[in-house]
Amino acid sequence: MKVFFDRPAPTVAIDLIGATFEVAGVGGLIVETEAYTDEDPASHSFKGQTRRNRAMFGSSASVYVYRSYGMHWCLNFVSRPGSAVLIRALEPLTGLDVMRQRRGLDRLALLCSGPGRLCQALGVTDDLDGWSLAEDPFHLVSPNEPRTVSTGLRIGITKAADIPWRFGLNGSAFLSKRL
């Protein structure tokens, strides 16, 4: 686990596509990610450590959870201290009923297709901020089958908007936005 994450964020972000991820048995296949590093103006870590981004400077394979736009949670995996991968979309596979209940929706394609949606579906809040991915309630399994990964621009940022560090499972119907 340690070895897998202790690499540049874009590399980890690509390798996470197709991985199985669950929180307390609820989750699915990671189909969309974005990379952020401490040398990247769009990153929370760019201007150094603060109260909010403390966990982004944590150890490899730990979790950084932040509140977005005052009302959503977003989930990141720390690759190296100061660098992280935003988990943007999942293909829902397990715990579908729980997800539907938490989201108040039926439609599979809308359950986990977006960083805020995914956190609501999996029950992720800042209670988990700073926790290790190697321990409960997390469960992460690397992809085994070959995948084709598409690349594009990151969503919702104004700084460094030209860096192509958004990655997605080619052709997936569960992306937050087409690549």
Added chain:
DNA sequence: CTTTGGATTGTCT
């Protein structure tokens, strides 16, 4: 199908 504007609040300047 695409575009637009409102909701909502902790964090940092």
Added chain:
DNA sequence: GACAATCCAAAGA
């Protein structure tokens, strides 16, 4: 006081 790694509903084409 401004802003933010978003989401949703409503309106337009």
